[in-house]
Amino acid sequence: MQLALWTYEGPPHVGAMRIAASMRDVHCVLHAPQGDTYADLLFTMIERHDRRPPVTYTTFQARDLGGDTADLVKTAVAEAFARFAPKAMLVGESCTAELIQDQSGALAQSMALPVPVVPLELPAYSKKENWGAAETLYRLVRTLLAGRAPAPGAARPARSGGRGPTANLLGATALGFRARDDVVEIGRLLAELGIGVNAVVPLGATADDIRRLPEADFNVDLYPEVSRATATWLERAFGMPYTRTIPMGVRGTREFVAEAAALAGVDPAPVLARERPGAAGLSASQSRLAWYARSVDSTYLTGKRVFVFGDATHAIAAARVAAEEIGFSVVGLGTYAREFARDVREAAKRYGVEALVTDDYLEVERAIAAAAPELVLGTQMERHIAKRQGIACAVISAPLHVQDVPARYSPVYGFEGANVLFDSWVHPLVMGLEEHLLAMFREDFEFHDAAAASHLATSGAAAARAPAPAAPAWTAEGERELAKIPFFVRAKARRNTERFAAERGLATITVDTLYEAKAHYGR
Amino acid sequence: MTDLSALPPASALPGCGSAAPVLRERGQREVFCGLTSIVWLHRKMQDAFFLVVGSRTCAHLLQSAAGVMIFAEPRFGTAVLTDRDLAGLADANEELDRVCVALLERRPDIGTLFLVGSCPSEVIKLDLAKAAERLNARLFPRVRVVNFSGSGIETTFTQGEDNALRAMVPLLPQTQAKQLLVVGCLADVVEDQLRRHFAALGIDPVAFFPGRRAAALPGVGPGTLVLAAQPFDGETVRALAGRGARPIASPYPFGAEGTTAWLAAAARAWGVAPERLREVTAPLAARAAKAVARHRDRLAGKRLFVLPDSQLEIPLARFLAREMGMALVEVGTPYLDRQMVAAELALLPAGVTLSEGQHLERQLDRVRAARPDLTVCGLGLANPLEAEGLATKWSIELVFTPIHGYDQAADLAEVFARPLERRARLAV
Ligand code: SF4
Ligand code: SF4
Numbered sequence: 001m002q003l004a005l006w007t008y009e010g011p012p013h014v015g016a017m018r019i020a021a022s023m024r025d026v027h028c029v030l031h032a033p034q035g036d037t038y039a040d041l042l043f044t045m046i047e048r049h050d051r052r053p054p055v056t057y058t059t060f061q062a063r064d065l066g067g068d069t070a071d072l073v074k075t076a077v078a079e080a081f082a083r084f085a086p087k088a089m090l091v092g093e094s095c096t097a098e099l100i101q102d103q104s105g106a107l108a109q110s111m112a113l114p115v116p117v118v119p120l121e122l123p124a125y126s127k128k129e130n131w132g133a134a135e136t137l138y139r140l141v142r143t144l145l146a147g148r149a150p151a152p153g154a155a156r157p158a159r160s161g162g163r164g165p166t167a168n169l170l171g172a173t174a175l176g177f178r179a180r181d182d183v184v185e186i187g188r189l190l191a192e193l194g195i196g197v198n199a200v201v202p203l204g205a206t207a208d209d210i211r212r213l214p215e216a217d218f219n220v221d222l223y224p225e226v227s228r229a230t231a232t233w234l235e236r237a238f239g240m241p242y243t244r245t246i247p248m249g250v251r252g253t254r255e256f257v258a259e260a261a262a263l264a265g266v267d268p269a270p271v272l273a274r275e276r277p278g279a280a281g282l283s284a285s286q287s288r289l290a291w292y293a294r295s296v297d298s299t300y301l302t303g304k305r306v307f308v309f310g311d312a313t314h315a316i317a318a319a320r321v322a323a324e325e326i327g328f329s330v331v332g333l334g335t336y337a338r339e340f341a342r343d344v345r346e347a348a349k350r351y352g353v354e355a356l357v358t359d360d361y362l363e364v365e366r367a368i369a370a371a372a373p374e375l376v377l378g379t380q381m382e383r384h385i386a387k388r389q390g391i392a393c394a395v396i397s398a399p400l401h402v403q404d405v406p407a408r409y410s411p412v413y414g415f416e417g418a419n420v421l422f423d424s425w426v427h428p429l430v431m432g433l434e435e436h437l438l439a440m441f442r443e444d445f446e447f448h449d450a451a452a453a454s455h456l457a458t459s460g461a462a463a464a465r466a467p468a469p470a471a472p473a474w475t476a477e478g479e480r481e482l483a484k485i486p487f488f489v490r491a492k493a494r495r496n497t498e499r500f501a502a503e504r505g506l507a508t509i510t511v512d513t514l515y516e517a518k519a520h521y522g523r
Numbered sequence: 524m525t526d527l528s529a530l531p532p533a534s535a536l537p538g539c540g541s542a543a544p545v546l547r548e549r550g551q552r553e554v555f556c557g558l559t560s561i562v563w564l565h566r567k568m569q570d571a572f573f574l575v576v577g578s579r580t581c582a583h584l585l586q587s588a589a590g591v592m593i594f595a596e597p598r599f600g601t602a603v604l605t606d607r608d609l610a611g612l613a614d615a616n617e618e619l620d621r622v623c624v625a626l627l628e629r630r631p632d633i634g635t636l637f638l639v640g641s642c643p644s645e646v647i648k649l650d651l652a653k654a655a656e657r658l659n660a661r662l663f664p665r666v667r668v669v670n671f672s673g674s675g676i677e678t679t680f681t682q683g684e685d686n687a688l689r690a691m692v693p694l695l696p697q698t699q700a701k702q703l704l705v706v707g708c709l710a711d712v713v714e715d716q717l718r719r720h721f722a723a724l725g726i727d728p729v730a731f732f733p734g735r736r737a738a739a740l741p742g743v744g745p746g747t748l749v750l751a752a753q754p755f756d757g758e759t760v761r762a763l764a765g766r767g768a769r770p771i772a773s774p775y776p777f778g779a780e781g782t783t784a785w786l787a788a789a790a791r792a793w794g795v796a797p798e799r800l801r802e803v804t805a806p807l808a809a810r811a812a813k814a815v816a817r818h819r820d821r822l823a824g825k826r827l828f829v830l831p832d833s834q835l836e837i838p839l840a841r842f843l844a845r846e847m848g849m850a851l852v853e854v855g856t857p858y859l860d861r862q863m864v865a866a867e868l869a870l871l872p873a874g875v876t877l878s879e880g881q882h883l884e885r886q887l888d889r890v891r892a893a894r895p896d897l898t899v900c901g902l903g904l905a906n907p908l909e910a911e912g913l914a915t916k917w918s919i920e921l922v923f924t925p926i927h928g929y930d931q932a933a934d935l936a937e938v939f940a941r942p943l944e945r946r947a948r949l950a951v
Contacts, residue, residue: 001576001602001603001605001607001615001618001621001622002602002603002605002622003602003603003625003626004579004582004600004601004603005596005597005600006586006597007579007582007583007586010579010580011578011580011583013580014583033642033675033676034555034675034679035554035555035556035557035558035581035642035675036556036580036584036675037551037552037553037554037555037901038555038556038559038587038588038903039587040902040903040904041587041901041902043903044902044903044905044906044907045902045903045905045906048906049906049907050907050909051907051910052903052907056551059550059551059552059675060676061677062645062676065646065676079550079884094580095577095642096580096642096643096646096676099609100646123606124578124579124580125604125606125609126606362596
């Protein structure tokens with residue numbers, strides 16, 4: 001039994017719903033009690049879907065338990081099939097139905113519907129949402145491609161001639177972070193390379209799109225949390241290679257271009273040559289990040305402390321962009337995606353930090369407080385943590401809230417995605433010149449603590465500071481000196497000084513302690 | 524517009540026998556489970572913690588229903604069952620005790636711990652009553668542990684509140700004193716207003732259940748008059764009656780008419796002189812009627828379809844029909860507790876279609892066929908219906924905003940007028 005206050009991931013059947021809700025002609029039946037219908041609002045409210053997710057629930061009640069709950073499954077499947085005429089059906093159970101063991105999937109299969117029925121096993125007491133999405137996609141793809149794989153050892157059948165190389169984009173789903181725009185951006189990028197998109201799966205896909213997957217030359221494993229299982233199976237069964245690079249940031253995108261070009265047998269040089277690092281904003285370069293980062297006014301971004309947390313894919317890529325492309329210092333890196341913990345641990349080593357692998361929100365909050373970053377790149381949960389601690393924040397990963405689904409085109413993958421990252425990470429920070437002015441004129445009444453940087457809509461509510469147990473006491477002069485430090489670094493100065501004093505067993509903090517600590521932590 | 528003499532006295536209201544025919548449906552129910560009640564109950568009772576014993580689904584539901592997270596450590600959480608707990612029940616009991624004790628150690632501010640049953644805990648027959656007993660033996664009187672069910676197989680949405688309050692009834696101290704006990708979770712601002720009204724009527728003492736602290740329990744006994752402020756607290760009212768209290772039948776305090784009728788029912792039962800009642804309520808009712816009139820233009824003559832969800836459907840439909848002049852196409856309710864809504868049913872216009880339970884797809888077919896001007900529904904349905912060109916109001920707002928009493932009557936009207944007002948403004 002594990003105490004959960006807020007969770008990063010829903011149960012695995014919500015992952016199954018994300019696959020169904022991404023597709024156009026697949027319907028999902030869930031054996032679940034009425035309260036589980038709450039999950040519809042994730043799609044219709046957070047992502048503003050204009051149709052209900054294609055999901056039917058049996059909504060069994062306690063009084064049904066003595067009788068035939070299995071009958072409810074059959075009725076629900078039959079009615080859903082008759083009403084929605086899907087081309088394939090997913091049948092699964094939520095946590096409660098798993099316990100009553102009605103074998104919903106097998107029951108539905110026994111109904112001999114004229115469309116493929118995919119029984120789902122979604123262990124609700126050990127697995128979570130992303131696993132459920134990955135498993136559902138994998139099962140659906142396997143079912144729809146059953147009997148189509150060449151015999152083991154046999155050569156892969158030649159692609160139909162007369163057309164250029166193509167790729168499938170795998171893993172984009174409803175409620176995936178910026179997935180809607182990423183597939184457009186990556187599709188454009190591939191088109192510039194002369195590579196067509198054979199199918200995007202599952203976002204916007206039909207069952208027939210899945211049947212066409214083997215016609216492509218290779219797969220793009222866009223969101224490994226969801227698509228890695230499918231990509232590896234397609235490689236095993238159909239000999240289709242898949243990309244390993246995540247096209248996030250300028251460097252990630254350039255590497256992706258090279259990798260995709262190699263898999264397709266095309267020349268990446270024309271695309272790469274146009275995207276020259278340092279190319280001016282008025283050049284043909286689509287990516288402005290490299291030039292903006294070199295622009296002198298960005299100097300103030302140097303070494304800003306950033307804490308990164310999210311799913312593994314976005315967290316690893318974001319840390320790399322932060323360090324290599326913007327010049328931040330990564331002071332924390334973590335993920336809630338245990339399945340990919342190893343990759344995150346490896347990445348963390350590059351920044352000399354210990355990876356934080358947890359789905360305990362309070363633990364993340366403590367780690368952020370301890371790292372005292374100036375910017376948090378996280379999920380909507382970290383947005384709340386950062387707000388409480390008065391730290392700037394940008395969202396880089398699911399779970400999302402409604403404001404993370406912007407109306408405008410805002411991919412985070414590809415060259416345009418890199419531009420979006422630069423803007424959305426730099427915007428929450430106090431800008432360079434402004435930072436100097438604030439420091440120089442900190443006694444000016446307009447620069448008092450409550451006045452936020454002028455380009456920020458609201459001042460981050462000052463975080464209530466819980467004193468550490470047996471925290472050293474500040475002397476009056478110490479406090480006065482602390483008050484002279486600009487407000488946006490004051491919380492950090494306070495924490496560092498207290499830590500410094502505590503570690504040295506000092507009972508009081510004087511002006512000297514403050515400056516000794518500053519020298520100690522100074523970069 | 525609220526002429527009290529036009530209302531039949533509550534005691535003379537017909538029972539269910541005379542009510543309109545009801546369309547009973549079985550099929551997919553698109554409603555929250557009782558766990559959702561925790562979202563407002565924990566705000567009301569500031570010394571209470573609600574620990575759901577359930578699954579990741581339950582935790583996810585609570586988080587999704589709570590919407591925006593504001594609290595680092597909210598006063599609710601989920602003890603998530605894992606494979607290990609399912610392997611052997613003894614283990615699960617020990618685990619639960621461990622989680623509770625650890626939680627209470629970290630939260631010394633908590634005086635009442637609610638153990639909330641969920642579908643999984645009930646299906647595996649994890650006995651939360653026993654667990655509460657065990658924990659009480661260990662923790663009482665510093666902390667009192669109470670258990671109730673919020674599971675989706677037993678409860679719908681607001682029924683969670685009913686179960687929580689019902690579970691507290693045996694704990695209420697016995698009293699012989701004459702008092703009025705108002706039942707139902709109300710926003711503090713509403714509670715304060717109603718207190719002032721009762722004081723003006725000379726009704727004193729008045730207790731509210733639940734109060735702002737779970738530990739401050741009101742008394743109950745033969746001198747207690749019970750006035751329900753929420754139509755979904757039926758089991759609680761019946762349990763209080765079982766403790767000797769006398770329930771007062773009344774419409775609910777929604778709108779000027781409903782609030783007057785509600786205060787009138789209390790006044791009659793208490794023995795307040797009719798002139799005093801009129802003196803106190805007439806100016807308040809007039810003020811409320813004036814405030815709601817602003818929204819009447821927007822709503823009058825508009826056709827309303829109410830999908831089942833919060834169990835507030837019948838009283839709200841009565842308000843919208845009688846005070847706002849809306850035409851009722853269909854009023855759905857998750858279940859019909861005739862005893863609790865008898866006075867409301869009597870006020871509904873003749874010929875209204877009531878439906879109980881739900882077959883979602885068939886009901887949506889009826890919505891599409893009727894094309895109402897406004898559809899009240901859950902969050903999962905609102906945007907899809909809007910996309911079909913139908914104006915909607917999500918019902919969850921009705922349990923998260925103060926809507927009871929005279930001074931909230933206009934806010935209540937506005938909740939329904941706003942979607943129409945918005946459509947009128949938008950030119951895209
Ligand atoms: S319906 Fe049951 S399983 Fe689902 S959230 Fe509610 S209590 Fe939990
Ligand atoms: S007890 Fe309930 S159901 Fe029976 S007559 Fe009275 S109101 Fe109707």
